Amino acid sequence: MVSFPERAGTRTSKARLSDQTPEKNCVKMNPRLEAVLLLCALLPLSNGQDPLGWLFHRHYYQEQYLGSLQAAATGVTCPDECDCPPTFPIAMYCDGRGLTAMPSIPSRIKYLYLQNNAITALPDSALVNATNLVWLFLHHNQLTSDAIGQEVFLKLEGLERLYLQHNNLSRIPPSLPRTLRDLRINHNKIEKITPADLEGMVNLTFLHLQDNAITDLGTSLKSLRSLTLLDISGNKMTKVPDALPEHLHQFYLESNDINTLPEDFLRGLAQLQYVRMAHNQLTDKGIPPNTFNVTGLVELDLSYNKLERIPSVSTTLKHLYLQANQIKEFTLGSFCSIMDVTNFSKLQTLRLEGNEISREDIPSESALCLRQAFSIDI
Ligand SMILES: *[C@@H]1O[C@H](CO)[C@@H](O)[C@H](O)[C@H]1NC(C)=O
Ligand SMILES: *[C@@H]1O[C@H](CO)[C@@H](O)[C@H](O)[C@H]1NC(C)=O
Ligand SMILES: *[C@@H]1O[C@H](CO)[C@@H](O)[C@H](O)[C@H]1NC(C)=O
Ligand SMILES: *[C@@H]1O[C@H](CO)[C@@H](O)[C@H](O)[C@H]1NC(C)=O
Ligand SMILES: *[C@@H]1O[C@H](CO)[C@@H](O)[C@H](O)[C@H]1NC(C)=O
Numbered sequence: 001m002v003s004f005p006e007r008a009g010t011r012t013s014k015a016r017l018s019d020q021t022p023e024k025n026c027v028k029m030n031p032r033l034e035a036v037l038l039l040c041a042l043l044p045l046s047n048g049q050d051p052l053g054w055l056f057h058r059h060y061y062q063e064q065y066l067g068s069l070q071a072a073a074t075g076v077t078c079p080d081e082c083d084c085p086p087t088f089p090i091a092m093y094c095d096g097r098g099l100t101a102m103p104s105i106p107s108r109i110k111y112l113y114l115q116n117n118a119i120t121a122l123p124d125s126a127l128v129n130a131t132n133l134v135w136l137f138l139h140h141n142q143l144t145s146d147a148i149g150q151e152v153f154l155k156l157e158g159l160e161r162l163y164l165q166h167n168n169l170s171r172i173p174p175s176l177p178r179t180l181r182d183l184r185i186n187h188n189k190i191e192k193i194t195p196a197d198l199e200g201m202v203n204l205t206f207l208h209l210q211d212n213a214i215t216d217l218g219t220s221l222k223s224l225r226s227l228t229l230l231d232i233s234g235n236k237m238t239k240v241p242d243a244l245p246e247h248l249h250q251f252y253l254e255s256n257d258i259n260t261l262p263e264d265f266l267r268g269l270a271q272l273q274y275v276r277m278a279h280n281q282l283t284d285k286g287i288p289p290n291t292f293n294v295t296g297l298v299e300l301d302l303s304y305n306k307l308e309r310i311p312s313v314s315t316t317l318k319h320l321y322l323q324a325n326q327i328k329e330f331t332l333g334s335f336c337s338i339m340d341v342t343n344f345s346k347l348q349t350l351r352l353e354g355n356e357i358s359r360e361d362i363p364s365e366s367a368l369c370l371r372q373a374f375s376i377d378i
Contacts, residue, residue, distance in 0.1 A: 077106050078092065078106070079094075079103040079104055079105075081094060081097055081099060081103055082094035082097075082103055084106075084109075089108060090108055090109060090110040090111060090132075091109070091110070091111040091112075091113070092105065092106070092109045092111070092112050092113065093113045094112070094113060094114050094117070095113040095114060095115045095116050095117065095137070096115070096116040096117065097117060098117060098118060099114070099117040099118065099119055100117070100118050100119060100120060101119060101120075101121065102114070102119060102121075102122065102123075102126040102127075104129070105126075105127065105129055105130040105133075106129065107129045107130065107131060107132060108132065109130060109132065109133065110132050110133060110134040110135070111133075111134060111135045112130065112133055112135065112136050112137065113137050114136075114137060114138050114141070115137045115138060115139045115140050115141070115163065116139075116140045116141075117140075117141050118141065118142050119138065119141040119142065119143060120141075120142045120143065120144070120147055121143070121147035121148070122138075122143060122147065122148045122149060122152050122173075123147075123149045123152065124149030124150065124151045124152050125149075126149070126152055127152055127153070127155070127156060128155065130156070131155045131156060131157065132158065133156050133158070133159050134158055134159060134160050134161070135159075135160065135161040136156075136159060136161070136162050136163070137161075137163045138162075138163060138164055138167070139163040139164060139165040139166050139167070139184065140165075140166040140167075141166075141167050142167065142168060143164065143167040143168060143169060144167075144168045144169065144170070145168075145169050145170045145171045145173070148169075148173045148174075150174050150175070151175060152173070153173060153174075153175050153176050153177055154175050156177045156179075157177065157179065158177075158179055159177040159179055159180060160179060160180060160181045160182065160203075161180070161181065161182040162176065162177075162180055162182070162183050162184070162185075163182075163184045164183075164184065164185045164188070165184045165185060165186045165187050165188070165208065166186075166187045166188075167187075167188055168188065168189060169185065169188040169189065169190060170188070170189045170190060170191065171190055171191075171192065171193075171197075172185065172190065172193060172194075172197040172198070176197070176201075178200045178201050178202070178203075179203065180201055180203070180204050181203050181204060181205045181206070181226075182204075182205060182206040183201075183204060183206070183207055183208070184206070184208040185208065185209060185212075186208040186209060186210040186211050186212065186231065187210070187211045187212070188211075188212050189212060189213055190209070190212040190213065190214055191212070191213045191214060191215065192214070192215070192216075193209075193214060193217055193218070193220045194218075194220065195218060195219055195220045195222070197220060198220050198221065198223070198224060199220075199222075199223050200223055201223065201224055202223065202224075202225055202226060203226050204224050204226060204227055205226050205227060205228050205229070206227075206228070206229045207224070207227060207229065207230050207231070208229075208231045209230075209231060209232045209235070210231045210232060210233045210234045210235070210252065211233070211234040211235070212234075212235055213235065213236055214232060214235040214236060214237060215235075215236045215237065215238065216237065216238075216239070217232065217237070217241040217242075218241075218242065219242050219243060220241075221241055221242075221243060221244065221245055222243050224245045225245060225246065225247065226245075226247060227245040227247060227248060228247055228248060228249040228250065228271070229248075229249065229250045229252075230244075230245070230248060230250070230251055230252065231250075231252040232252065232253055232256070233252045233253060233254040233255050233256070233276070234254070234255045234256075235255075235256055236256065236257060237253065237256040237257065237258060238256070238257045238258060238259070239258060239260065239262075240253065240258060240261060240262065240265055244265070244266075244269060246268060246269060246270075247271055248269050248271065248272050249271050249272060249273055249274070250273065250274040251272060251274065251275050251276070252274075252276045253275075253276065253277045253280070254276045254277060254278040254279050254280070254301065255278070255279040255280075256279075256280055257280065257281055258277065258280040258281060258282065259280070259281040259282060259283060259286045260282075260285075260286035260287075261282070261286060261287050261288065261291055262288075263288045263291075264288070264291070265291065266291065266292070266294045266297075267294060269294070269296075270296060271296065272294070272296055272297060273296060273297060273298040273299065274298060274299045275292075275297060275299070275300050275301070276299075276300075276301040277301060277302055277305070278301045278302065278303040278304045278305070278321065279303075279304040279305075280304075280305055281305065281306060282302065282305040282306060282307060283305075283306045283307065283308075284307055284308050284309050284311075287307075287311055289312060290312055291311065292311050292312065292313045292314070292317075293312045293313055293314050294314055295314050295316050296314075296316065297313070297314055297316065297317050298316075298317065298318050298319065299317075299318065299319040299320075299321075300313065300317060300319070300320050300321070301321040302320075302321065302322055302325070303321040303322060303323045303324050303325070303351065304323070304324045304325070305324075305325050306325065306326060307322065307325040307326065307327055308325070308326050308327060308328055309327060309328075309329065309331060309334070310322060310327060310329075310330070310331050310334040310335075311334060312333075312334050312337075313334060313335060313345075313347075315335070315336065315343070315344065315345045315346060316346055317345070317346065317347055318346055318347060318348045318349065319347075319348060319349040320347060320349065320350050320351070321349075321351045322350070322351060322352050322355070323351045323352060323353045323354045323355070323377070324353075324354035324355075325354070325355050326355065326356055327352065327355035327356060327357055328355075328356045328357060329357065329361065330352075330357055330361045330362050330363065330366075332363055332365060332366055332369055332370075335347060335369050335370060336368075336369035336370075339365065339368050339369050344368065344369055344370075344371050344372070345369050345370050345371075345372070345373075346372055347370055347372060347373050348372055348373060348374055348375065349373070349374075349375050350370070350373055350375070350376045350377070351376075351377045352376070352377060352378045353377045353378055355378075357378065358378060359378050361378075362376070362378070
């Protein structure tokens with residue numbers, strides 16, 4: 001009887017994981033779930049997908065078997081409103097149960113699932129015993145900043161993932177652990193971020209701030225030397241952040257109010273591959289020459305702006321989105337300054353529809369420069 005849920009759980013994880021080619025290594029290395037989790041947590045996320053998405057579903061497969069077994073798992077305490085699988089005693093599942101307040105948390109818990117509830121407050125006492133937490137998921141609740149204790153996170157010395165997206169927060173909670181690697185606080189009502197909020201988070205790798213009301217990040221990103229993904233789309237930014245972290249790989253800024261870019265703002269970001277600035281107010285005048293002519297860039301999205309010219313881009317760029325601007329001319333020199341057998345653009349996708357040019361405006365020499373473009377929409 002006890003082995004049944006174990007098998008059910010194992011089968012589920014395997015089926016899910018085998019679909020995920022980029023994360024295969026973490027499965028092969030160790031069949032034990034706990035070790036797999038820790039290994040996966042250290043792997044970088046590719047293409048914005050959460051490789052651990054399958055975990056969120058684990059309990060749906062397990063809870064029907066486990067509920068009655070909890071009492072039998074001797075010595076393992078668990079609040080009535082949550083599930084603590086005996087096979088995985090360091091996790092506690094309390095998500096989607098209509099909770100309005102925090103449950104009590106045994107100190108052994110490392111992975112805590114509290115998302116999709118109606119929790120309104122996180123008082124200082126809420127996490128006093130939960131000093132071993134590594135993941136804390138509180139997204140889709142009703143937390144407001146005033147209902148978060150000043151010291152509630154102070155004792156969490158190993159916290160790596162904190163998900164607070166889709167709450168009612170108006171600022172970054174105080175005293176967040178500097179150990180964080182993944183902070184998601186998107187879809188809240190944050191207007192301002194101070195340098196102290198993120199200072200010293202040297203391991204922070206993913207920062208999701210999209211869909212808030214942020215007007216300026218100031219110098220708050222300065223110390224984030226591990227940051228690879230920054231999403232500040234859907235805010236009220238009128239300029240790009242002052243100092244971008246040097247290891248940035250994905251930079252999402254779409255749907256803001258940016259009309260001008262500073263000189264060389266993408267230089268020195270050797271790992272930057274994806275830049276999305278669609279739905280801003282960018283004009284030709286606001287973009288210094290060669291701003292986007294930086295090697296390494298793979299995808300550049302400048303659609304839904306006010307550009308009248310195609311900006312100069314690096315020959316290494318593969319995908320360029322310029323639809324819904326006011327472009328009047330097809331300037332081949334934006335892609336190739338020299339054209340010969342070895343100098344050509346690596347561009348594969350070019351979208352230009354919704355501009356003021358048509359197919360006849362593409363010069364015939366383009367075939368030499370844009371020889372890898374298999375899709376030009378105009
Ligand atoms: C913390 O642990 C103590 C001792 O086990 C217990 O009495 C208390 O209720 C716990 N508090 C919370 C908030 O879990
Ligand atoms: C959170 O914000 C929503 C939308 O503005 C509002 O309907 C809800 O009452 C707020 N909840 C709390 C707890 O403030
Ligand atoms: C950052 O990660 C390294 C390596 O895992 C660790 O030794 C260090 O203590 C971490 N720093 C912080 C502030 O958590
Ligand atoms: C991009 O910059 C390089 C030098 O870094 C330069 O040779 C090239 O002409 C520039 N490309 C365009 C399209 O201006
Ligand atoms: C491009 O053209 C320049 C100048 O003609 C030449 O030196 C260079 O080798 C060519 N090839 C590449 C890949 O840059």
